[in-house]
Amino acid sequence: MKTTFLLLVVLITTTAKADEFISHFVNVGQADATILEFSKGIVMIDIGGENNAVRESQDSLENYMGKLFSRRSDLSKTIDFLILTHNHADHVSLIGWLSTNYKIKRIITTNYELWKRKDVSKAASDEGVTLELIDYKLMDKLMPNGFSVDISKLVDGEVIPKLVLYSGQIDTVKQEVNNVKFTESAFKETANNHSIVCKLTYGEASMLFTGDLELEGIKYLLAKYDKNPDIFEVDFYHVGHHGAENGTNKELLERLKPKVAIISAGNPKHINSGSANQHAHPRKKTVKRLNDFETIQKSNITKMVLVYAKFKAKPAPIEITKQIHCTCWSGSLSFTINSDGSYLQN
Numbered sequence: 001m002k003t004t005f006l007l008l009v010v011l012i013t014t015t016a017k018a019d020e021f022i023s024h025f026v027n028v029g030q031a032d033a034t035i036l037e038f039s040k041g042i043v044m045i046d047i048g049g050e051n052n053a054v055r056e057s058q059d060s061l062e063n064y065m066g067k068l069f070s071r072r073s074d075l076s077k078t079i080d081f082l083i084l085t086h087n088h089a090d091h092v093s094l095i096g097w098l099s100t101n102y103k104i105k106r107i108i109t110t111n112y113e114l115w116k117r118k119d120v121s122k123a124a125s126d127e128g129v130t131l132e133l134i135d136y137k138l139m140d141k142l143m144p145n146g147f148s149v150d151i152s153k154l155v156d157g158e159v160i161p162k163l164v165l166y167s168g169q170i171d172t173v174k175q176e177v178n179n180v181k182f183t184e185s186a187f188k189e190t191a192n193n194h195s196i197v198c199k200l201t202y203g204e205a206s207m208l209f210t211g212d213l214e215l216e217g218i219k220y221l222l223a224k225y226d227k228n229p230d231i232f233e234v235d236f237y238h239v240g241h242h243g244a245e246n247g248t249n250k251e252l253l254e255r256l257k258p259k260v261a262i263i264s265a266g267n268p269k270h271i272n273s274g275s276a277n278q279h280a281h282p283r284k285k286t287v288k289r290l291n292d293f294e295t296i297q298k299s300n301i302t303k304m305v306l307v308y309a310k311f312k313a314k315p316a317p318i319e320i321t322k323q324i325h326c327t328c329w330s331g332s333l334s335f336t337i338n339s340d341g342s343y344l345q346n
C-alpha cells in the first residue's frame, strides 16, 4: 500500500493585525525615517538619510522596506501618507529614491521654504500624488486644534486611529502667543522651529513626533496649546532633534508624560559632515533627563550607551535603566503596539 502524506505548511508572519500597528524606526544614520504599518496601509514620517560617501542609509532603507513590503505584498508598494516634518536633507533626502521605487499617494508638509527642495516638488508632480501644504496662518485660523489627517481607511478593525498635525510654524511678525514672547531670530534662522508636530492616537496607544523643533519652537507649541494641556500626552515619544540638548526640555516632558523614548541618530564612528559625531547627538544631558524622568518605564536590562557630553566631545558611555532606545545604539527598531496600549519590541 502506498501512503501519501499531506504536508501542511503554516506561515507565521509579523503582520499588523486589525487592532494593532507596527512602528518602524529605520536606521538611516543621522536622519529620520519612520514607518507606521497598519493592517491596510502605511504612513511614513520623514524620509531622510545621512549624507555620507558610502550612502549606507539608502541601502539600509532599501533593504528594510524591501523586507517589509515583501512580507506585506498586499500593500502593493504603496505609501498612503508621507509626512515631511520640515525640509532639511536629513528628513527629506531619500524622497527621490522613494518616489522612484514606491507609489506615494499623499505628501503633507509645511510650506516653509519648500522652494529649496526641488526633489519634493518633483515627487509631488508624479501622477496620482496629492501634495498638501500646511500654512500656519490658515491653520491657526481654521484649525486651532490641529489638522486631522483621515487615516481611518488604513485599518480594518473597530478602533480607528487618529493622526493630528500641529503647526510648527510661528508668526514671526506677531512674536507672541498667549502672552508668551518669542525671539524672531530663532524662527528666521532655522527651519527646525517650523517642524510639523504629529500625534498618532490609536485607542489607548499614542505616539508623538516633534521633528527638529528647538527650544523656541517647543515654547511656542506649549504656549499655543496651554488651554488644552493634555493634548500632547503620549506613550511613545520620538525624541526631538535626534536627542540634541535643544530638542527636549523638562516642560515638554511634563506635558508628554511618555513611557518610552526613541531617538533617531547616526553611528558615532562616522565623522563625515552632517554625522551624529559632528552634531554630538544624542546629548548626554538629554539622555540623562529622559532616564531620570519618572514616567518613562524601567527596562528589564541596564545598558551602557554612547552619548556626547558637549559639542566636539568624544562619545562616552553612560548607564541607562529605562525604556530609551536609539537607532545609533541598536540599528533599526520596531515595536508592535496594540490599541489597548500594550506593546512589544520586535
Ligand SMILES: [Zn+2]
Residues within 6 Å of the ligand: 031, 032, 088, 090, 091, 212, 241, 242
Ligand atoms: Zn534632523
